[in-house]
Amino acid sequence: MGEKNITLVITGSIAAVKSYDLIQQLQAKGIGVSVVLTDSAQQWITPDAAKVLTALPVITSSEIRAQPDQLKQLLAKSDAIVAAPASADFIKQLVYNDSELAKAINNCQKPVAVAPAMNVMMWQHPATQRNSKKLLSQGVQILGPVLGKMACGDEGYGRFMEPSDIAPALESLLAGKSHPAFELVNKSFSPKPALPAIDVSLAAKKSKKLLLMIQGGKDALATYALISSLRSRGYQVTCATGDEATKLLPAEGLATISGCTAYNRHYQDDVQGMEHIRLPEQSDIVLITPATCDGVKEMAEGGAQSFLGCAYLATKKPVVLVPSTDIEKQPNAADLERIRQDGVNILTVPKQLHPASKERADAIADGIDELIKQQTLERKIHGN
Numbered sequence: 001m002g003e004k005n006i007t008l009v010i011t012g013s014i015a016a017v018k019s020y021d022l023i024q025q026l027q028a029k030g031i032g033v034s035v036v037l038t039d040s041a042q043q044w045i046t047p048d049a050a051k052v053l054t055a056l057p058v059i060t061s062s063e064i065r066a067q068p069d070q071l072k073q074l075l076a077k078s079d080a081i082v083a084a085p086a087s088a089d090f091i092k093q094l095v096y097n098d099s100e101l102a103k104a105i106n107n108c109q110k111p112v113a114v115a116p117a118m119n120v121m122m123w124q125h126p127a128t129q130r131n132s133k134k135l136l137s138q139g140v141q142i143l144g145p146v147l148g149k150m151a152c153g154d155e156g157y158g159r160f161m162e163p164s165d166i167a168p169a170l171e172s173l174l175a176g177k178s179h180p181a182f183e184l185v186n187k188s189f190s191p192k193p194a195l196p197a198i199d200v201s202l203a204a205k206k207s208k209k210l211l212l213m214i215q216g217g218k219d220a221l222a223t224y225a226l227i228s229s230l231r232s233r234g235y236q237v238t239c240a241t242g243d244e245a246t247k248l249l250p251a252e253g254l255a256t257i258s259g260c261t262a263y264n265r266h267y268q269d270d271v272q273g274m275e276h277i278r279l280p281e282q283s284d285i286v287l288i289t290p291a292t293c294d295g296v297k298e299m300a301e302g303g304a305q306s307f308l309g310c311a312y313l314a315t316k317k318p319v320v321l322v323p324s325t326d327i328e329k330q331p332n333a334a335d336l337e338r339i340r341q342d343g344v345n346i347l348t349v350p351k352q353l354h355p356a357s358k359e360r361a362d363a364i365a366d367g368i369d370e371l372i373k374q375q376t377l378e379r380k381i382h383g384n
């Protein structure tokens with residue numbers, strides 16, 4: 001080990017490819033670097049590759065799950081911990097203390113820094129901003145994100161701070177000193193984060209592009225009928241299923257009924273795997289139905305472990321959500337209220353309608369049309 005040692009946690013962002021550079025920059029300053037790799041980070045960096053660069057331990061998430069003490073010992077020997085790149089989901093894990101890795105970091109009583117890297121919409125999402133501000137209030141230092149172009153092609157705050165800027169800031173952290181790079185995060189916060197309202201011009205649009213995000217439970221069985229109902233009203237429907245819904249609704253079936261490719265965690269047609277950004281971007285409106293207890297909790301907390309959670313964080317389009325009526329999958333009222341305050345339109349349909357019925361599907365499609373009309377009316381009344 002060097003004079004000072006840092007544990008570098010690499011999480012599931014495409015900016016993980018810059019970790020090699022960061023490790024070298026830290027080593028050049030005489031800082032020893034141990035690495036923790038989350039499962040998602042291994043899309044870009046393998047444990048063997050990290051071992052080639054560091055003469056120190058490399059621990060993966062699966063090793064942490066099997067032997068949590070190994071991580072605790074590593075953190076005890078480290079002088080500071082930095083998550084770089086830190087994904088939106090990892091920031092959420094730290095705030096909610098809901099993974100072995102996050103628990104060990106939160107308990108280790110060492111200085112902690114995170115360097116976020118994500119799409120600008122994910123960073124500006126009210127849930128991510130809430131989580132980042134919470135970390136700041138807990139004494140976690142945040143490095144970036146900085147303004148610039150991201151891997152998905154978007155521009156804005158979300159870009160990973162350059163390793164050559166991160167390394168000196170970490171050197172200061174290890175010396176117990178402040179550094180101007182730790183102030184930059186305040187510039188990147190949106191003044192008033194909220195999801196966009198339904199666009200008034202939507203009502204007049206002949207073909208509206210709708211992204212249908214489907215979570216699990218009995219209500220998902222109304223999906224085929226819902227797609228038909230939406231299509232008959234002029235919506236072009238692209239489907240994306242969460243893991244539970246994928247067990248009930250095969251992508252082939254959804255594609256046949258919708259006439260568009262259907263997506264899930266296992267089926268993506270973008271070589272970069274950027275569907276979680278691209279799908280909401282290409283739609284006029286996002287409809288989430290059924291929305292389950294776990295799904296709404298993830299949305300309220302700003303988590304992105306699931307494919308749909310990720311797409312929700314990345315959306316800059318209006319979101320309408322129909323809570324599940326399935327008794328075991330019904331969302332928690334506090335979580336629903338939180339996402340409503342974040343700008344999600346909550347649409348409820350009569351509970352007595354059979355989950356798989358055409359009536360239920362029509363009620364949802366009517367509800368969407370009604371919401372769009374209402375918004376247009378409200379804007380006219382308020383003169384904007």
Ligand SMILES: Cc1cc2nc3c(=O)[nH]c(=O)nc-3n(C[C@H](O)[C@H](O)[C@H](O)COP(=O)(O)O)c2cc1C
Nearest residue numbers: 011012013014038040087088090117118273304305
């Ligand atoms: C191609 C691809 C690129 C991604 N890039 C990012 C990113 O830059 N930032 C981010 O927060 N999430 C990104 N994600 C999503 C995360 O990998 C996902 O939320 C994951 O569950 C994070 O897990 P972890 O924080 O435990 O590593 C990306 C996903 C894919 C498939």
